[in-house]
Amino acid sequence: MKAVLDYLKANEARFVQDLCEYVRFPSVSAQADHRADLQACAEWMAARCRSLGLETRLCPTEGHPVLLARTPRRPGRRHFVVYGHYDVQPPEPFDLWKSPPFEPRLAGGALYARGASDNKGQHLAHLNAVEAYLKTDTDLPCDLTFLIEGEEEVGSRSLSGFLKSHRPELRCDAVVVSDTGMPASGLPALTYALRGITALEIKLTGPDRDLHSGIFGGSVDNPAMALSQLLARARDARGRITIPGFYDDVRPLSAFERRQLARLPYQERAYARFLGVRRLFGEKGYTVWEQRTARPTFEINGLTSGYQGEGSKTIVPSWASAKITIRLVPDQRPDRVLRQVQRWLRAVCPPTVRLEMKAGHGAEAYFMEPTRPEAQAGLRALEAAFARKPVLLREGGSIPIVTEFRSILGADTLLLGLALPDDNAHSPNEKFDLANYAAGMRVGAHLWRELAALPA
Ligand code: BES
Ligand code: ZN
Numbered sequence: 001m002k003a004v005l006d007y008l009k010a011n012e013a014r015f016v017q018d019l020c021e022y023v024r025f026p027s028v029s030a031q032a033d034h035r036a037d038l039q040a041c042a043e044w045m046a047a048r049c050r051s052l053g054l055e056t057r058l059c060p061t062e063g064h065p066v067l068l069a070r071t072p073r074r075p076g077r078r079h080f081v082v083y084g085h086y087d088v089q090p091p092e093p094f095d096l097w098k099s100p101p102f103e104p105r106l107a108g109g110a111l112y113a114r115g116a117s118d119n120k121g122q123h124l125a126h127l128n129a130v131e132a133y134l135k136t137d138t139d140l141p142c143d144l145t146f147l148i149e150g151e152e153e154v155g156s157r158s159l160s161g162f163l164k165s166h167r168p169e170l171r172c173d174a175v176v177v178s179d180t181g182m183p184a185s186g187l188p189a190l191t192y193a194l195r196g197i198t199a200l201e202i203k204l205t206g207p208d209r210d211l212h213s214g215i216f217g218g219s220v221d222n223p224a225m226a227l228s229q230l231l232a233r234a235r236d237a238r239g240r241i242t243i244p245g246f247y248d249d250v251r252p253l254s255a256f257e258r259r260q261l262a263r264l265p266y267q268e269r270a271y272a273r274f275l276g277v278r279r280l281f282g283e284k285g286y287t288v289w290e291q292r293t294a295r296p297t298f299e300i301n302g303l304t305s306g307y308q309g310e311g312s313k314t315i316v317p318s319w320a321s322a323k324i325t326i327r328l329v330p331d332q333r334p335d336r337v338l339r340q341v342q343r344w345l346r347a348v349c350p351p352t353v354r355l356e357m358k359a360g361h362g363a364e365a366y367f368m369e370p371t372r373p374e375a376q377a378g379l380r381a382l383e384a385a386f387a388r389k390p391v392l393l394r395e396g397g398s399i400p401i402v403t404e405f406r407s408i409l410g411a412d413t414l415l416l417g418l419a420l421p422d423d424n425a426h427s428p429n430e431k432f433d434l435a436n437y438a439a440g441m442r443v444g445a446h447l448w449r450e451l452a453a454l455p456a
Contacts, residue, residue: 003136004445008128012438015128016111018048019437020104022086022120023113029064029087029154038064038150041086045148052131054146059166061158064150068166071130071144078142078452079172081411083401084123084179085152088115089426096428109434116432117423122178123148125418125437129444141452145170149401152179155199155361156400163401163408174374175405176447178440180395180417183264185433188382188443191415192370193394194402195293196328198338199360202345203321204230204353210306210315217316221352224305227320230348234298239283239291241298243344246337251330253294260392261289274422293394297327298341325360327396334362363400368412377450378414385442393417416443 008015025041028034042058042065049056049069056069064087091101091114099105101114111121126146133140147170149159163170180191206223207216236242253261266288272280282291305320307313326337342357349355368375370392382390395417402413418440424430 001138001445001449004129004132004138005442007132007136008438008441008445011128011132015124015437015441016106016434018128019111019116019121019124019432020106020113022048022124023104023111023115024102025086026091026102027087027115027150028090029151030090035064038087042067042148042150045086049127049146052127052134054130059162061151061162063154063158066150066159066162067146067148068169069146069148071134071140073143078454079145080142080448080451081145081147081170081172081175081405081409082123082126083175083177083405083413084126084146084148085119085150086115086148087150087153088118088120089153091428093428098429101428101430106434110431111434111437112429112431114430116430117419118425118430119152119179121432121437122418122440125440126176126178126444129441129447132441132445133448140448142173142448144448145172152399152401155363157361159401160404160408163404167408170409172409172411174451175402175409175411175413176378176416177399177402177413178416178418178443179399180393180397180415181419181421181423182417182436183391183393183421185420185435186386186388187265188386188388188390188439189393189417190370190375190378190382190390191393191395191417192368192375193293193330194366194415195296195396195398196332196334196363196365196403197325197398197400198328198334198341198362199323199325200338200341201321201323201358201360202227203319203356203358204349205319205356206353207316207318210318213314213316220316221350222316223320223353224317226350226353227303227305227322230345230350231300231322233348239281241296243298243340245340246296249332249336250296253290257294257394258287258290261287261294261394264289264391264393289394292396294329296329296332296337299325299327301325327398328365330365330367332365334364338362361400363398364403366399366402366413368414372412373454374412374414374451377454378416378447381443381447381450382416384446385439416447418443 306317
């Protein structure tokens, strides 16, 4: 183990350079213009895996390619899959970035770039740990397959079919994912639950063109107003979602979990300041950690209507639209909730506008018993790497494929996150803390021994 850790330390600067190269690819999966950039990014990663001696394939899908890279096999050993994603969220708005999103900048012990933390740096750390094993001729005690996809940020549409068609070679004892967070710097965490999601776009259309609001306003409904009124009805003043049946399947928090969540660091004033809000808002009766991680939400992600250019324009806009995502918790089902929402929208939409709805991606929430032996092994690896006792965490984000690792591959997922709350994931000025990058490599170094040593 010492040789592995020494190798990681000795090569730290070069690993940072590698990550700088990796984040230069604008691999934005939501935008069709970037198709070639996703391909080039996947090829870069494939070349990196091949250079370490991994048996590597870049598999085309209907969407973006999936990368598979396998360590040399030896029969009779445990097999683990390491999952990550090379696609990133759109970098807009550009003007809020202090340096261009795809030109890596090192400052204050962090690397700034879109994708640095979510998720390129986090899975590259695992690859670097494997490099250290291979290059120091240290016995890697289990077989590993890296599975790196390019559609996570748009719902992992191609990956479930891919898992089904590659089931025999992906069958494994567990999946390891570093694509979540830590509650604070230096405080490692094992995440045992994630929220699910269901996405929907709605459009209300009124007049068949924009109209002069002075000449016609007052005699026709305004679609932007209708949409605002409609959406405003989805949530009450106590932060409860009012859609009938919405909470039917929500699994209540156990007393144990509430105690665990209450132990996490939290200061209301500092938190509000960090988010730049004057006051917090959330569902009454729940703490902020509970609101963020264990309660469902209904969020408007984008709202569009009418004139957005310079100055004013007096119109009744022809249409208004909204992009919506609903975060789900165990045991809510994305399709059922989506149907409830669609039924409710149809029922409350006024007859003065035409309603169109387009369903998007969906994923169930994830929950893993933290008492499982694999989780305990993960906790030991975190403690060794960070020299601090890790905490157990639920998180509010979603990784759509993890429930399918269970249903298709029969494997649980260990979530060992390396992102900090101020890493600005999905926001301008995303960064990855270089100390966490190094710690993530050490997690990888310890983890395979811990997992391989578990009793059969
Ligand atoms: N890395 C995140 C997920 C995450 C972040 C989990 C923080 C827990 C804590 C992932 O890349 C992500 O952003 N997922 C999307 C999925 C969606 C587009 C289907 C999300 O949660 O919005
Ligand atoms: Zn993300």
